[in-house]
Each structure stands twice: as structure tokens, then as C-alpha cells.
Amino acid sequence: MPPLTSPARVEDETFIRMDVVDTLRAAGFDVLEAANADEAIQMLERNPDICLIFTDVDMPGSMNGLKLAAAVRDRWPPVRIIATSGHVKIRAGDLPGGARFIPKPYQSAQIIDAIRELTWAA
Template sequence: MGLVESKRPVVLIVEDEFLLRMDAVDMIGAAGFEVAEAANADQAIEILESRPDITVIFTDIQMPGSMDGLKLARAVRGRWPPIKIVATSGHVGVRETDLPDGGRFLAKPYSPMQVTGVLRELTGGG
């Protein structure tokens, strides 16, 4: 058998809190997605610039650094329009209208079922 190119959707998780990021990586990986991770928006942009295979960005809204998750979402929509956006926060109420078109919001704490449900819906998988 030859090597099969991975066709699983790739989800970029952007979360500055290490333990929350690990949880999200485990949760999303267990759901059958390939995972990339970044600790902040700047790292996320670097990854997006080097990897054309990112399908969805799953970002926290409160993050230290030059951009929060909402700014990151707008930057991604501007530069990489096909990438789907899921934003999450435990502190601020975000309306879907605060996000670029098609962006989704999940309040923390979220359940694996909620996360995988939204990701499958956005990627047409599952």
C-alpha cells in the first residue's frame, strides 16, 4: 500500500492557555481532524502563511499579543477567505455579527460534542 495523502480537514487551534489548548487538541484530534496549534494570533498567521491546508481556525477571543481573536478572524477572512472561523470565549458575549460572515461562536466551557458538531458542519464531514 502506498502512502495515502491525509484528506482530513486541518483545524488550527489558537489558544494562549496551554491546558485549554491541549484539551482542544485532544478533543478535536479525537474527532478525526488533523490539528495544528498556535499560542497567539501572530503564531497563527505564521502557520497560515506556511500551511495551505488549514480548513478551519478555532480561536479564543481573549489573547495577549498584537491581535485578539476577533481581529485575527477578520485578518483570516481578508487573506484566506475559504478558511472557516470558529471563535470561543468564556468571558465576552459575542454575537455572530461580530465575526466575519459564516463565523461561528462557542461559549466556554464547550463540550466535545458542541465543538465536533460545529466543525463537522463547517467542513461537511462526519
Template sequence: MTNQRIAVLVVEDEALIRMGIVDELELAGFEVMEAANAAEAIDQLAANPLISVMFTDVDMPGGVDGLKLAAAVRDRWPPIKIIVTSGHRTVNVDALPTETRFLP
């Protein structure tokens, strides 16, 4: 019997912050994929059906921020657990898709 690690997608536009999060999650035993924006995140999710958790920042460049990305992922991949985070602002729980958590 093999232990399959939980696959996590980290979505963060700041490269150094993303690298730190990825390192910590890998040290904790997770299999980690990375994306710098929402478009890359959607590509990663489409290519990697084993991803079961997405950890995304709220503020990202481009037309889709982390909240819009969370809503799109919830609609397209309902089983994926979603954690939204921000170091700059607080998000009202009502602004999050169902079963999404906010981590300040």
C-alpha cells in the same frame, strides 16, 4: 483512495486549554495544528495551505485578539471556516466576520 483528514488550527494562549482542545479534536479524527497567539496563527496558516478550519479564543495577549485575527483570516484566506470561542464573554454576531460562528 485515501481519506484526508480535515486540518484544524487551534489558537489559544492558555497551554492546558489548548492541549485539551487539540486532544479532543485529534480523537475526533481531525489533523490539528496549534498556535498560542495571532502571530503564530498567521505563520501556521501561511505554512499550511491545507488548514480549512480555525478555532480561536477571543481573549489573547498581544495586540491582536481572536476577533481581529478572525477578520484578518477572513480577508486573507476567505475559504477557511472560522469558529470563535470564549469562556469569559459573549460576542455579538455583528462583531464577527462573515460566515464566522461563535461558540460560548
């Protein structure tokens, strides 16, 4: 199994973020967490080991998860992207090429499998 670097979880709902972070850490990932896109951008600027972001689409702040995904693809093209939402319908072209969308509610195994697949393909 190849070594995995750090995914970052971006979610404004504290308890949802904490639950996913705990699940991903239990699966063996080093996880950083951000409450919004601005925090995620700051983390990416400081942490070159981030290999993937897992972001909610519907977030307050200067940009939502779709805009964050576009910013990440522009500034950090190697970083993989997984987006999720229970409210927003994603259409073709909403996310950068190669990004994944997993609708809420999701199973933990779906996220873990997607992270492994995207990071192993890197």
C-alpha cells in the same frame, strides 16, 4: 464521510489548548496549534491545508481572536472560523459572516459537530 483537512486551534491557555487538541485528534482531525494570533497567521502562511481556525477571543499579543478572525477572512476567505470565549459577549457583526461563536464552557461534541458542519459545507 468527506476527508477533513487541518483545523488550527488558537488558544493562549496551554492546558485548555492541549485538551482541545487531544479531543480533536481523537475525533480524527489533523490539528495544528498556536498560542496566539501571530503564530496562527504564520501557520496559515505555511500550511495551505488549514481549512478552519478555532480561536479564543481573549488573547494577548498583537491581536485578539476577533481581529484574527477578520484577518483570516480578508487573507484566506475559504478558511472557516469558530470563536469562543468565557468572558467576551459577541454581538452581531463582531465576527465575519459565516463564522460561529460557541461560548465557554462548551462540550467537546459542540466543537466537533461545528467543525464537521463547517468543513463539510466547504
